[in-house]
Amino acid sequence: MACSENGFFDKFGGKYVAEVLRRPLDELEVAFGEAMADESFLAELSEIQRDYIGRETPLLFAKTATEILGGAQIYIKLEGLANTGAHKINNAIGQCLLAKRMGKKRIIAETGAGQHGVATAAACAKLGLDCTVYMGEVDVRRQQPNVAAMELYGAKVHSVTSGSRTLKDAVNEAMRDWAANPDTTHYVLGSALGPAPFPDIVRTFQGVIGREVKRQSEERNLDVAALIACVGGGSNSIGFFSPFIDSDSPRLIGVEAGGVGPGVGENASRMTGNAGRDGIMQGYKSRFLLDDDGQALPTRSISAGLDYCGIGPQLAALGMSGRIEFTSALDSEALDAVKFFAKNEGVLFALESAHAGAEAIRLAPTLPKNKAIIVNMSGRGDKDVFITSPVFRPAEWLSFLHAEIDRLEGNKDIHDAERMG
Ligand SMILES: *Cc1c(COP(=O)(O)O)cnc(C)c1O
Numbered sequence: 001m002a003c004s005e006n007g008f009f010d011k012f013g014g015k016y017v018a019e020v021l022r023r024p025l026d027e028l029e030v031a032f033g034e035a036m037a038d039e040s041f042l043a044e045l046s047e048i049q050r051d052y053i054g055r056e057t058p059l060l061f062a063k064t065a066t067e068i069l070g071g072a073q074i075y076i077k078l079e080g081l082a083n084t085g086a087h088k089i090n091n092a093i094g095q096c097l098l099a100k101r102m103g104k105k106r107i108i109a110e111t112g113a114g115q116h117g118v119a120t121a122a123a124c125a126k127l128g129l130d131c132t133v134y135m136g137e138v139d140v141r142r143q144q145p146n147v148a149a150m151e152l153y154g155a156k157v158h159s160v161t162s163g164s165r166t167l168k169d170a171v172n173e174a175m176r177d178w179a180a181n182p183d184t185t186h187y188v189l190g191s192a193l194g195p196a197p198f199p200d201i202v203r204t205f206q207g208v209i210g211r212e213v214k215r216q217s218e219e220r221n222l223d224v225a226a227l228i229a230c231v232g233g234g235s236n237s238i239g240f241f242s243p244f245i246d247s248d249s250p251r252l253i254g255v256e257a258g259g260v261g262p263g264v265g266e267n268a269s270r271m272t273g274n275a276g277r278d279g280i281m282q283g284y285k286s287r288f289l290l291d292d293d294g295q296a297l298p299t300r301s302i303s304a305g306l307d308y309c310g311i312g313p314q315l316a317a318l319g320m321s322g323r324i325e326f327t328s329a330l331d332s333e334a335l336d337a338v339k340f341f342a343k344n345e346g347v348l349f350a351l352e353s354a355h356a357g358a359e360a361i362r363l364a365p366t367l368p369k370n371k372a373i374i375v376n377m378s379g380r381g382d383k384d385v386f387i388t389s390p391v392f393r394p395a396e397w398l399s400f401l402h403a404e405i406d407r408l409e410g411n412k413d414i415h416d417a418e419r420m421g
Contacts, residue, residue: 001317001318001321001323002245003200004199004200004314007196007197008196009199009314010320012284012286012313012316013286014195014196014284015283016283016284017195020182021175021178021195024182024187027182029196029197032204036204041101045093048093049093052083052093053082053089053090053093054081054083057077057079057212058077058078058081059075059078059212059213059217059374060345060347061073061074062345062347064344064345065341065361065364069364069365071364071368071369072364073369074372074373075217075372075373076345076375077212077213077240077374077375079209079236079376079378080350080378080380080381081380083122085379085383086115086350086378086379086380087239087378087379088379089119089123090206090208091205091235092119092190093127094201094204095186095188095205096124096126096188099186100129104183104185105129105130106131106181106186107124107185107186107188108131108132109132109133109134109174109187110135111133111134111139111146111170112135112136112167112170112305113139113146113305114139114143114146114149115304115305115379116191117133117157118153120133121150121155122153124155131154131155132158133155133158134158134170134174135158135160136165136166136167137159137160137165139166139167143304158173160173168282168296175283190202192206192235192239192312192315193310193312194282194283195283199312199314202235202312205239206235206236206240207239208239209239209240209376210242222372224250224371224374225371225373226363226373227250227253227373227374228255228356228360229254229376230254230257230356230376231254231255231256231306232268232303232352233308233311233312234254234311235312236376236378238312240376241324245318245323253326253363254325254327255329255358255359256268256271256272256326256329257301257302257328257355258272258328258330259300260330261330264298265297265299267299267300267301267328268289269289270288270289270311271287271311272326273328275297277290279294281296281309284313286311286313288310288311289310297309303351303352305351305352327359329355329358334357336358337355337357337358338351338388340357341354341357348380349379349380350377350380350383350384351381351388353375353376353379353381356376356377357375360375
């Protein structure tokens with residue numbers, strides 16, 4: 001099941017959209033197929049992957065971590081070294097290049113926490129495309145550093161005031177824009193979900209992670225027992241896993257957000273918890289956290305990137321078939337993993353990626369020393385300082401914030417004077 005059949009992965013996937021979106025989706029599917037068969041497109045993609053994203057990213061032997069845990073060798077795919085700090089740029093660059101090939105000069109994207117918005121804004125800046133990012137008003141307020149980054153890259157951030165004013169409303173708004181402007185505009189969807197052909201497109205562009213890992217582990221003759229990745233919508237995991245799906249080994253392990261516990265609203269565990277059920281939302285059929293009326297349940301995770309009620313259809317299907325094993329890590333385990341790999345390996349995991357790190361810490365001691373396990377560090381943790389500092393150093397962080405406010409308010413007169421000219 002390495003790719004979809006007519007947009008479906010077993011019973012999941014599909015293209016459940018309004019009539020107006022059929023044509024742009026069909027055109028996209030054709031254009032994508034043509035691009036992937038065009039040597040010059042692939043050459044341009046691989047040049048920009050090398051020179052702009054910084055590929056290939058290293059595969060690091062985590063020697064100290066391995067010694068401390070005393071079992072399988074732990075390797076870390078340092079995807080967080082990609083330009084902009086995470087794997088999302090792989091998809092953003094791929095889709096923006098595809099849009100250019102299709103003659104579209106305007107890009108739109110949705111974003112929740114802002115990571116996909118930042119990656120898309122950067123890709124548009126690099127490729128000279130006009131960029132509008134839809135973001136819920138609530139997210140705009142709480143994710144100001146990412147809004148600032150998007151604006152620096154020249155994107156317009158459109159604050160969405162409908163519904164709950166968060167990610168799902170941003171997706172609806174982006175779909176509406178695309179339906180109204182299909183000839184000029186491409187919608188860069190941010191994870192391996194949504195209506196077909198997006199799950200295939202996103203997996204293909206993120207597949208560079210898995211292809212590199214396959215080559216890197218073969219070059220070093222590693223006996224790989226398991227690949228471990230965190231799963232939000234599922235783009236870093238499916239890209240990482242993709243070259244291995246059709247074989248029986250290694251084990252493929254997806255780690256969902258366990259949040260603060262197993263109760264409804266306390267996590268984002270679609271596959272591992274007991275609230276996940278089949279549903280159709282935002283154009284695709286998959287496993288979702290839904291209530292009895294089919295409405296999305298609230299989710300919770302310390303990592304914004306895993307805090308989502310749906311999962312990509314291919315992951316759902318591979319979870320049901322047993323090829324991908326799912327587990328979860330609690331917020332507290334993710335925070336411990338951030339500390340563990342920072343201190344012992346000098347590698348700062350993003351909170352999302354730290355869920356995969358937490359599973360590696362649990363799994364390694366149960367396996368023999370001649371086996372290897374590979375963790376995908378989907379992103380680096382610099383972006384999380386606003387979340388980890390209040391947990392790790394609450395008093396110092398509060399005092400820092402007070403001092404910052406004093407500093408800014410103390411200078412208020414000067415700033416006002418500058419503004420008045
Ligand atoms: C967005 C994000 C994720 C989750 O998204 P997937 O589509 O599941 O990969 C994971 N890690 C990081 C660093 C992210 O920014």
